[in-house]
Amino acid sequence: MRVQLETAEGRTYQMPPPLSCRVRWTGGTPCDDMEVTTAYDGALAEVLPQVCRFAVYEETLLLRGVVDEYEAAVSGQGELLTVSGRGMLALLLDN
Numbered sequence: 001m002r003v004q005l006e007t008a009e010g011r012t013y014q015m016p017p018p019l020s021c022r023v024r025w026t027g028g029t030p031c032d033d034m035e036v037t038t039a040y041d042g043a044l045a046e047v048l049p050q051v052c053r054f055a056v057y058e059e060t061l062l063l064r065g066v067v068d069e070y071e072a073a074v075s076g077q078g079e080l081l082t083v084s085g086r087g088m089l090a091l092l093l094d095n
Contacts, residue, residue, distance in 0.1 A: 034063055
């Protein structure tokens with residue numbers, strides 16, 4: 001599984017391989033969502049505040065959506081980055 005992050009300007013960045021990834025399809029309201037956690041080395045620190053979209057791929061695209069939040073934290077597993085977001089329906093729901 002791989003996760004790609006995208007800025008409003010269209011630049012894309014690959015997240016490191018996930019330690020955990022949850023994708024939930026709801027089929028309506030509330031919309032589909034995802035949460036992915038990876039090991040973090042700070043490489044995306046300058047980019048994260050600009051990230052607004054994500055795409056989750058296995059062999060094909062599983063889910064594309066809006067980044068709601070990210071968190072970089074230190075835990076017993078080391079430094080971790082968690083990114084969560086909702087499917088594109090979130091744009092309509094938030095309006």
